[in-house]
Amino acid sequence: MGRLEIKPEEHAALVDGRPLSLTVRELQLLCSLAGHPQRIMTREELFAEVWGGAPRDDDRSVDVYVSRLRAKLGEALPGRRLIHTHNGIGYRFSPDG
Amino acid sequence: MGRLEIKPEEHAALVDGRPLSLTVRELQLLCSLAGHPQRIMTREELFAEVWGGAPRDDDRSVDVYVSRLRAKLGEALPGRRLIHTHNGIGYRFSPDG
DNA sequence: CCGGCTGTGAAAATCCTGTGAACGCAGGGA
């Protein structure tokens, strides 16, 4: 998986061996995304996996946490973009930037 | 289908396994075209499948989106032309360049 | 209290869409 390791069972995500300080939600979301590499996941799917159930019509939780995740990942891996936006659909995780 | 895969149910089109970043409209149009390989489809047919209803007399939406699609496909598959123009009629999708 | 995590609302930034117009290109006729 290159420089990023995710160990859900240890509640940890490592970049080059250094742990990222992710919150529980952030780690859950990262696991959901990284659990289906290269697959476009809709907000509904992500919400169901992380929060459970269906999101409100105008719920932006997924977007907000993607943003927070990107901020922390971008800090640890400058210049790489692991989470891609698919407008009108959802997000996609790509191991290689 | 060679190097191009289209998965409408996943909102994705892949070239050599790599997802193209198509907009919703672009993907819809690609699906319509690729859904009838080797068949010449009129603007009216394409418009009906993607937009629904009938196009205005001087509507150029189909042409513009074919152009955008060709640009993105050409970037991912240099030297190959999958969408052919049939003058005065419409467009035809051919899996083999 | 205090500090971090969460979710929400809203502003800011970005992207998508459809349209009009410019451009190129080929064919026909004078």
Added chain:
DNA sequence: TCCCTGCGTTCACAGGATTTTCACAGCCGG
């Protein structure tokens, strides 16, 4: 040859839709 016409291709833009980010209030544990 030159001009005109019809058609397809592409550019540019404005409006709208969507996403990104910020700020904040509630909550919970220390």
